Amino acid sequence: MRDDGPGILLTDLYQLTMLQTYYDRGMEDTAVFEFFVRKLPGERNFLMAVGLEQVLAFLERARFSADEIDWLASTGRFDARLIARLRDWRFTGDVDAVPEGTIVFSDEPILRVTAPLPEAQLVETRIINLLQYQILVASKAARCVLAAPDRLLVDFGLRRAHGSEAGLLSARAAYLAGFGGTSNVLAGRTWDIPLFGTMAHSFILAHDSEREAFEHFARSHPRANTMLVDTYDTETGVAALVPVARRLAHEGIRIQAVRLDSGDLGEHARCVRRLLDDSGLADVQIFASGNLDEYALRDLRSAPIDGYGVGTRMNTSADRPYLDCAYKLQEYAGRGRRKRSEGKETWPGRKQVFRQLDAGGRLVRDVLTLEDDTQEGERLLQAVMRAGRLLDEPPPLTAARQRASRELARLPGALRSLDPAPPYEVQISVALREAAKRVDENSG
Amino acid sequence: MRDDGPGILLTDLYQLTMLQTYYDRGMEDTAVFEFFVRKLPGERNFLMAVGLEQVLAFLERARFSADEIDWLASTGRFDARLIARLRDWRFTGDVDAVPEGTIVFSDEPILRVTAPLPEAQLVETRIINLLQYQILVASKAARCVLAAPDRLLVDFGLRRAHGSEAGLLSARAAYLAGFGGTSNVLAGRTWDIPLFGTMAHSFILAHDSEREAFEHFARSHPRANTMLVDTYDTETGVAALVPVARRLAHEGIRIQAVRLDSGDLGEHARCVRRLLDDSGLADVQIFASGNLDEYALRDLRSAPIDGYGVGTRMNTSADRPYLDCAYKLQEYAGRGRRKRSEGKETWPGRKQVFRQLDAGGRLVRDVLTLEDDTQEGERLLQAVMRAGRLLDEPPPLTAARQRASRELARLPGALRSLDPAPPYEVQISVALREAAKRVDENSG
Numbered sequence: 022m023r024d025d026g027p028g029i030l031l032t033d034l035y036q037l038t039m040l041q042t043y044y045d046r047g048m049e050d051t052a053v054f055e056f057f058v059r060k061l062p063g064e065r066n067f068l069m070a071v072g073l074e075q076v077l078a079f080l081e082r083a084r085f086s087a088d089e090i091d092w093l094a095s096t097g098r099f100d101a102r103l104i105a106r107l108r109d110w111r112f113t114g115d116v117d118a119v120p121e122g123t124i125v126f127s128d129e130p131i132l133r134v135t136a137p138l139p140e141a142q143l144v145e146t147r148i149i150n151l152l153q154y155q156i157l158v159a160s161k162a163a164r165c166v167l168a169a170p171d172r173l174l175v176d177f178g179l180r181r182a183h184g185s186e187a188g189l190l191s192a193r194a195a196y197l198a199g200f201g202g203t204s205n206v207l208a209g210r211t212w213d214i215p216l217f218g219t220m221a222h223s224f225i226l227a228h229d230s231e232r233e234a235f236e237h238f239a240r241s242h243p244r245a246n247t248m249l250v251d252t253y254d255t256e257t258g259v260a261a262l263v264p265v266a267r268r269l270a271h272e273g274i275r276i277q278a279v280r281l282d283s284g285d286l287g288e289h290a291r292c293v294r295r296l297l298d299d300s301g302l303a304d305v306q307i308f309a310s311g312n313l314d315e316y317a318l319r320d321l322r323s324a325p326i327d328g329y330g331v332g333t334r335m336n337t338s339a340d341r342p343y344l345d346c347a348y349k350l351q352e353y354a355g356r357g358r359r360k361r362s363e364g365k366e367t368w369p370g371r372k373q374v375f376r377q378l379d380a381g382g383r384l385v386r387d388v389l390t391l392e393d394d395t396q397e398g399e400r401l402l403q404a405v406m407r408a409g410r411l412l413d414e415p416p417p418l419t420a421a422r423q424r425a426s427r428e429l430a431r432l433p434g435a436l437r438s439l440d441p442a443p444p445y446e447v448q449i450s451v452a453l454r455e456a457a458k459r460v461d462e463n464s465g
Numbered sequence: 466m467r468d469d470g471p472g473i474l475l476t477d478l479y480q481l482t483m484l485q486t487y488y489d490r491g492m493e494d495t496a497v498f499e500f501f502v503r504k505l506p507g508e509r510n511f512l513m514a515v516g517l518e519q520v521l522a523f524l525e526r527a528r529f530s531a532d533e534i535d536w537l538a539s540t541g542r543f544d545a546r547l548i549a550r551l552r553d554w555r556f557t558g559d560v561d562a563v564p565e566g567t568i569v570f571s572d573e574p575i576l577r578v579t580a581p582l583p584e585a586q587l588v589e590t591r592i593i594n595l596l597q598y599q600i601l602v603a604s605k606a607a608r609c610v611l612a613a614p615d616r617l618l619v620d621f622g623l624r625r626a627h628g629s630e631a632g633l634l635s636a637r638a639a640y641l642a643g644f645g646g647t648s649n650v651l652a653g654r655t656w657d658i659p660l661f662g663t664m665a666h667s668f669i670l671a672h673d674s675e676r677e678a679f680e681h682f683a684r685s686h687p688r689a690n691t692m693l694v695d696t697y698d699t700e701t702g703v704a705a706l707v708p709v710a711r712r713l714a715h716e717g718i719r720i721q722a723v724r725l726d727s728g729d730l731g732e733h734a735r736c737v738r739r740l741l742d743d744s745g746l747a748d749v750q751i752f753a754s755g756n757l758d759e760y761a762l763r764d765l766r767s768a769p770i771d772g773y774g775v776g777t778r779m780n781t782s783a784d785r786p787y788l789d790c791a792y793k794l795q796e797y798a799g800r801g802r803r804k805r806s807e808g809k810e811t812w813p814g815r816k817q818v819f820r821q822l823d824a825g826g827r828l829v830r831d832v833l834t835l836e837d838d839t840q841e842g843e844r845l846l847q848a849v850m851r852a853g854r855l856l857d858e859p860p861p862l863t864a865a866r867q868r869a870s871r872e873l874a875r876l877p878g879a880l881r882s883l884d885p886a887p888p889y890e891v892q893i894s895v896a897l898r899e900a901a902k903r904v905d906e907n908s909g
Contacts, residue, residue, distance in 0.1 A: 027629040030651040033621075034662030037650065042685040048671060092654055098689075138671055145665070149624035150632060157627075177477075180593035181787045183601075184630030185471040188594060191627075206481065207474040210536055218478030221589070223794035226802040227492060227582055241486040245542075251806045283806035333787045342786040343625045343777045350667035358670040362695045362727035 027186075029083050030092075032146040037093070041103040043139045050354035052138040053371050054145065055130035056152055057349075062341040066436040067445065069163050069425060070119045070131050071194045072155035074415045076148050077406060080112045083144065112140050116406035119374075120416075122197060122424035123401060124432065126447050128389055129374045130402060131156070138353060145348045153346050154187060157338040159194040163429060164315040165331055166199035167437050172318075173328030175217045176203035177310055178336030191336040197422050199429065204330070212418050217330075219245065219280075225252040231261040239265070239274050247278040247308055255281055255289045256296065263300045278306035278327070286311065287324035294325040314339065315439050357460040368453055369460045374401040383433050390450035471630075473527050474536075476590040481537070485547040487583045494798035496582040497815050498589065499574035500596055501793075506785040510880040511889065513607050513869060514563045514575050515638045516599035518859045520592055521850060524556045527588065556584050560850035563818075564860075566641060566868035567845060568876065570891050572833055573818045574846060575600070582797060589792045597790050598631060601782040603638040605759070607873060609775055610643035611881050612762040617772030619661045620647035621754055622780030635780040641866050643873065648774070656862050661774075663689065663724075669696040675705040683709070683718050691722040691752055699725055699733045700740065707744045722750035722771070730755065731768035738769040758783065759883050801904040812897055813904045818845040827877050834894035 043049065058068060085093070085107045094104050114136020125131055132152065134141045165174055176195040179188035192208030202215035209216040220238055228234035231252065239246045250258030259279060266276040279297070281289045286309045297305050309321070310330030318329060333339065349367045350358050357369030368389065375388040375398035388396045405412055435442035487493065502512060529537070529551045538548050558580020569575055576596065578585045609618055620639040623632035636652030646659035653660040664682055672678035675696065683690045694702030703723060710720040723741070725733045730753045741749050753765070754774030762773060777783065793811045794802050801813030812833065819832040819842035832840045849856055879886035 027633070027651060030654060031623070031629050031632065032650050033623060033648040034650050034653070034660045035648065035664055036662075038663050038682075038686060038689070039665065039668045042668070042681050043671075045685045046681050052667075052671065054667070096660075098660075100685075142665075142667060145667075146624050147629075150626065150629065153625050154627045179475070179477060180590050181597050181790075182594065183598045183627035183781070183786075184634055185475050185591075185594065186628030186630045188475065189471070189628075204477040204479065206476050206478050207471060209478070210474060216478045216540075216542075218480075219482050220479055221483065221586075222804050222806070223496075223498070223586060223589075224483045224486070226794045226804060227487075227496065227797045237486050237490050238482075241489045241544075242482060245482070253805045283809055337627070337781075337786040339786050342627075342781040342783050346625075350670045353671045360666050360670060361697050362666070365727055 026079060026082070028089065029085055030089055031150070032143065036143045036146060037099065037103070039142055040106075040139045041099055043142070044102055044106050045100075049137045049139060051135060052141040052350060053352035054134045054141045054348050055351050055372065056132040056148060057130050057347065058125070058127050058156070059345045059347060059365070061127050061444070062344070063441050064340055065160055065164075066438065066442045067124045067126060067160070067432065068156050068344075069159040069198055069428070070123045070125050070156060071121050071159040071197055071421075072152040072190070073118050073121050073132065073405065075151045075155070075190070076132065077116065077411060077415065079147055079151065080116065080144060080406065081409070081411065083112050085110055106139075110140075110143075111409060112136065112144060113409040114140050114406075115404070115408065117402045118405050119401045120403060120424060121421040122428060124384070124428045125401070126387060126445050128368065128447055129387060130372050133371065133402060135371070149346065149348050151190075153344050155190050155194045156346075157341070157344055158191045158336060159198040159425075161315070161335050161338045162195040162198035162200055163425065164439060165318055165335060167429065168315040168318040168439060169322070169329065172326065173201045174199070175328065175330050176200055176205065176335070177330035177332035179205045181333040182336040187336065193418065195331075195335060197418060198425050199422070200331075201328075214418070219247040220249050222249060222252045225249060231258055232265055235262050235265045236269070239269050239276060243274045246276060247280050248276060249282060250279045250293070251281055251283045251289075255284060256292055259293050259296050263296070263302065266302055266305065267300070276302070276305050278308045280308045280310060280330075282309070282311045286326065287321050290324045290326045319439055356463070357456055359457060359460045361461070368449065368457060370453070370456050372453065375399065376401055378431070383431055384436075384445065386446035386448055388448045388450055389453060391452050391456060394450055394452040396450065470523060470526070472533065473529055474533055475594070476587065480587045480590060481543065481547070483586055484550075484583045485543055487586070488546055488550050493581045493583060495579060496585040496794060497796035498578045498585050498792050499795050499816065500576040500592060501574050501791065502569070502571050502600070503789045503791060503809070505571050505888070506788070507885050508784055509604055509608075510882065510886045511568045511570060511604070511876065512600050512788075513603040513642055513872070514567045514569050514600060515565050515603040515641055515865075516596040516634070517562050517565050517576065517849070519595045519599070519634070520576065521560065521855060521859065523591055523595065524560065524588060524850065525853070525855065527556050529554055550583075554584075554587075555853060556580065556588060557853040558584050558850075559848070559852070561846045562849050563845045564847060564868060565865040566872060568828070568872045569845070570831060570889050572812065572891055573831065574816050577815065577846060579815070593790065593792050595634075597788050599634050599638045600790075601785070601788055602635045602780060603642040603869075605779050605782045606639040606642035606644055607869070608759040608883060609762055609779060611873065612759040612883060613766070613773065616762075616770065617645045618643070619772065619774050620644055620649065620780070621774035621776035623649045625777040626780040631780065637862065639775075639779060641862060642869050643866070644775075645772075658862070663691040664693050666693060666696045669693060675702055676709055679706050679709045680713070683713050683720060687718040690720060691724050692720060693726060694723045694737070695725055695727045695733075699728060700736055703737050703740050707740070707746065710746055710749065711744070720746070720749050722752045724752045724754060724774075726753070726755045730770065731765050734768045734770045763883055800907070801900055803901060803904045805905070812893065812901060814897070814900050816897070819843065820845055822875070827875055828880075828889065830890035830892055832892045832894055833897060835896050835900060838894055838896040840894065
């Protein structure tokens with residue numbers, strides 16, 4: 022991703038109109054906002070927290086350029102006081118968050134912002150925009166990993182991801198969640214993610230025959246050459262490849278793999294495996310792609326397929342393309358705040374999640390409580406930014422990836438299933454319930 | 466959107482590995498690729514073409530920077546010949562396309578690229594990435610417009626759009642398809658789209674009472690002030706607003722509207738309308754938001770709601786978050802090419818779509834044929850780029866928006882319905898069928 026990002030104007034207009042009133046009224050006391058998911062989609066037994074690095078980078082750099090200020094002033098929508106305040110606006114607040122790669126559940130704060138109200142308010146839109154999508158994709162990718170734990174999974178989804186940033190961030194989220202790499206060159210460059218990719222159907226079609234296409238490619242790429250064999254007919258394609266592979270073997274060029282991309286992938290894989298084995302090409306691997314998701318991967322579990330390209334359905338989280346998530350004001354000027362809109366009630370105050378494990382290290386329950394309460398278990402939220410400055414350099418992506426892997430291993434069996442499990446217990450502490458009651462008595 | 470975009474490395478690795486072989490083998494003859502949608506999702510009776518402006522901007526500017534070249538060379542994946550060719554790589558080809566705002570159907574080329582093979586190949590990923598998403602959103606937004614033709618629709622979806630570019634491009638696509646505006650400040654700035662937005666729940670919660678929040682906001686924003694009334698309870702919120710509105714009216718400050726954001730919006734709207742009317746506030750409009758899409762808008766048709774904020778479900782095209790679309794090689798070195806993979810067969814050659822209308826100007830059928838064939842009707846594809854240069858400045862967004870509006874008016878009644886209609890007829894011409902047969906006889 023570009024260092025400079027889309028800029029601070031990538032926000033909802035209401036953030037700026039609210040700021041005008043906040044500054045007019047001197048409402049600059051400390052506000053506490055928390056980002057959380059209200060309710061897991063029925064098909065998700067857990068979510069994976071991803072996106073913190075991008076949020077922190079955004080908060081560190083958020084500024085209005087002179088050009089942006091001039092434009093805002095030119096709209097005639099804002100008063101001179103607001104424009105003056107925006108000129109040297111920066112984020113000076115604190116952030117506490119769950120580390121990337123952590124498993125999370127509904128109602129649990131994933132990120133908390135503590136800052137003067139106008140600062141905590143203005144950053145809302147981009148925080149949700151960055152977190153929602155990455156959590157969505159990482160959670161879907163984690164399900165793919167659980168469905169095919171012993172296979173190479175490669176992100177192929179850039180083309181049908183929703184725009185450039187989605188393509189980039191989904192490659193990162195999938196790798197973090199356990200994928201082995203991506204086809205996305207810029208993502209590979211940005212985060213040092215292993216890159217995969219060799220040829221498309223157009224490559225085969227541009228040649229006069231499949232045989233010629235295979236040979237040309239292998240000679241240009243003697244070490245990395247997955248041959249796409251389904252352009253006309255999968256088994257015929259493999260039959261065309263076999264003599265090429267044998268001839269090239271004499272020259273020391275080894276065909277690494279074939280890729281299947283249409284039809285019944287399991288059927289084709291079995292047939293192709295036999296063809297290759299019978300032709301002395303037992304070391305040629307089989308790679309498959311095409312409309313894959315966690316369910317397809319589960320169905321293909323017994324197929325002789327060594328790796329998969331997983332694209333569109335993962336990068337768009339196709340069965341659940343959004344989360345019911347929110348970034349809500351929980352405290353202002355030292356007082357808990359709580360929305361009570363129908364179906365959208367929130368828990369007030371600064372909160373912490375305590376995660377309780379069994380003797381084997383598996384998750385048993387989480388307790389959601391106030392930050393200053395103490396419960397058994399691991400604290401999920403950690404301090405990551407104070408007064409607008411990062412406390413530490415963000416951990417390398419590989420560290421978050423290792424955390425994700427450990428977290429998936431700690432999931433109880435039922436939650437690891439692709440099928441809906443009884444919800445994991447997120448206990449609301451007595452302290453939190455009482456705090457909510459106190460807030461209700463004092464507002465309305 | 467930023468002028469410079471994410472850069473040329475936002476591509477799939479295989480584009481570069483294929484280029485290496487193309488250059489090795491001198492395969493630089495003219496290639497023809499077409500972008501089309503294979504099959505409309507069952508819930509869509511038509512699609513709307515959007516995204517051409519972004520594709521053309523990308524093609525005009527596509528270059529490898531020195532920095533990108535150095536990185537590519539450093540990976541050790543590519544030979545010196547490829548690196549040398551990429552150094553002065555640019556797109557020198559032709560583009561023919563359907564204008565933005567045009568209604569399209571399955572199998573119809575929406576954009577055609579005619580260029581030396583390595584150029585037409587390399588741009589594939591980003592072309593699909595730009596077109597797929599914008600077509601998806603515009604088509605969903607058009608359905609919202611058809612469901613609520615006489616109401617103001619405002620894009621509220623930035624926060625749950627998949628990243629920054631999705632937020633931007635969906636605001637544009639929705640406006641083009643007939644929305645009245647967006648909450649997205651950067652989109653408003655970039656394309657001069659009308660901006661909407663006033664306050665969030667946090668604004669209410671940060672105050673000691675709703676009454677105080679309403680008054681503060683109205684005084685800061687005497688001319689644009691939609692009051693969010695559902696933070697605690699919708700009707701109670703309106704009851705708190707009424708005395709504020711009456712008092713401010715004496716000072717010449719008018720409350721413009723209230724916004725409902727939870728519960729049964731139709732029920733609340735009827736109740737709130739009565740409350741406002743009975744309180745002498747008949748000119749206060751009602752705006753509603755929350756989980757809306759075309760189906761919800763249809764269900765609310767009789768509700769006294771003046772405008773809607775439509776977000777997440779539109780910006781993610783939630784019921785169908787991707788299209789079965791492709792950018793396929795149709796001709797190379799003067800010969801038609803055709804993929805025959807199971808379920809993914811394509812029509813070869815350079816094609817044109819002729820649209821036939823009835824006496825009243827409504828769509829009757831389209832004929833898909835070869836470019837040099839002549840059929841009755843309007844030609845949909847137009848020349849837009851020659852030798853890498855735009856033939857004309859892109860039309861203003863308002864012109865595309867007018868086209869979209871005319872196009873929706875030309876749709877036959879059944880296709881305007883939200884319910885699945887019998888598919889619109891896209892006739893395959895005799896000339897095209899014969900061309901496909903000739904290609905099949907010559908390849909395999």
